[in-house]
Amino acid sequence: MTFDRRSFIKLVGSASGLALAGCATTTGSGDAPAVGKTAELMPKGSARRVVVVGGGYGGTIAAKYIRMLDKSIEVVLVEKSKQFVSCPFSNFYIAGMTNDMNAITIGYDKLAANHGIKMVYAEVTQIDAAAKKVVTTEGTLAYDRCIVSPGIDFRTEEIEGYNAKTAEAFPHAWKAGAQSTLLRNQLQAMPDGGTVVMSMPLTPYRCPPGPYERSCLIAHYLKKHKPKSKLILLDANPDVVSKKPLFTKAWSTYYKDNFQYIGGKKVTQVNVAGKSVSIEGIEDFKGDVINLIPPQRAADIMVKSGLVGDDKRWCPVDAISFESPKAKGVHIIGDATALPSDGPPMPKSGYSANSQAKFCAQNVLNLMNGKPTVEFSGINVCYSAISDHESVSIAQVFNLQNGKIKSPATAISPADFSLTKAEHAYGESWLKNILTEMST
């Protein structure tokens, strides 16, 4: 579904009042396009208003901190789903180490009530910076400033044979929820002796260590429940791109008999009927279960609204205000962004989105209130499980240096695995705290 800007606006203009179906469960880029309504949804009163688009790791925090810092601002949070399922820790669920999806699912009622945030459950179909409004499937919303944290969508057009149904056969499970359940069910249904193939894209993509964590947990599941089965991880990158010494040690220590890592294998074709993926048509990999994580870009809404950069993938932003150079008054955070960076950039992680959201909130207020903006100082920590009771982490501080985001301190866990059990316990509390931050 490629969709140019002009035909989109035409569609929006002509289709107001159409009922909208199936917008809540996006599985990829294969869905029917959502249709915006032109009627004004919630006319703006005298209070200044910030509209936040996307109630995930970044958006919930931006909405909450705006209200914590300045109660005079009306905050409207627009999210397409009534519940948010966290990608962090979804690998545990996929690999059968927890059966409870509720532990990684949050709603918005408490957050909204505690902070006086107005929730709108609708899909945003256009961010119209010139008119200072967002168009949604339920109507339009005017704003003084807009913060967008919409996450990612997939560049499936780069994979030959990939269509609207492919993600049902070869789940990506790179947006948590129905996709996670699908992959989990496939793994459980697979007879012992089967082969699981995972394919991961070139950087940058959401959560650099995520595919490696998943490989450990799936290998752990197979080792325990299907000992004659094996897992192959096809990495489009030439080599492991995150926490390399730790993952390679985990693979060789725990999973050497049932796991194989192969770098430099970019999947370019799928054959759903033949249950295989192909590298440039030269080499095929057959799998009983195939977890195909396609290459990524900023979420569809950013492409539609002209907020992606020259690469057509990620959204450029100012390193202090997170404002888009392409749309005055529109601030972008989280996975969708390409922040000006000096050295390795902030990874596309939940923790990064959380840190960015707070500075974005503060600086949006500073701009609205005519105060000086403040320079960024934030954190990224990603815990990755390497088995059902051990985890490792990367810990990074980032701040602003010469107009760019730079890390003065980045380090991974010790390679002797002396802290893996303690980090596993701390990792669980990290999830609890960050989800509590987002939902209360």
Next chain:
Amino acid sequence: MKMKKSLVSWALVAGCTFSGAVMAAPPTPEMLSYACAGCHGTNGGSAGMTMPSLASQSKASIVDAMKKFKSGDRPSTVMGRLAKGYSDAEFAAMGEFFSKQKFHPTTQMVDAAKAKRGEEIEDANCSRCHIDQGKDGKDDTPVMASQWLEYLKMQAALYDSGARKMPKDMADKWNKLSKEDREALLHFYASVK
């Protein structure tokens, strides 16, 4: 120094700015501290059973902990790596912020008999420093009341193994107590609201 850095970054940003942003100031104490909340909870009130709350800890205790994490004097999983990204002035700013946050009471499962035993012996052994049943963090003494039991147990294990050094006067008391009594004290402190 800080001024010069801000000016340079402003000049660079101004070249491509479109928001009409005025000069950016260094991050405020709140903004520095908000970054810690992803792990320690909003305003330092932890909901995770192994992660310590920072809310209402004394400034000196936070600064002291951060300096020890940074130098490696105090063992850690992640704090040593994070502390390396901050200056002493930033430690002080964050310590000040967390010391001003409301005490964070928790409701946790503790063993009632152990908590009772702990209550009986805390006054004679620990209250000189962990005052008001651990609610008040004096000087460099951390707040113990309502701290998560799992966290306290992990730290006690580090004290017992010698990996984390304790103040001499605390060691005098701690080392004389049985393993059971040490644990009882932790159950007691975790139960104080």
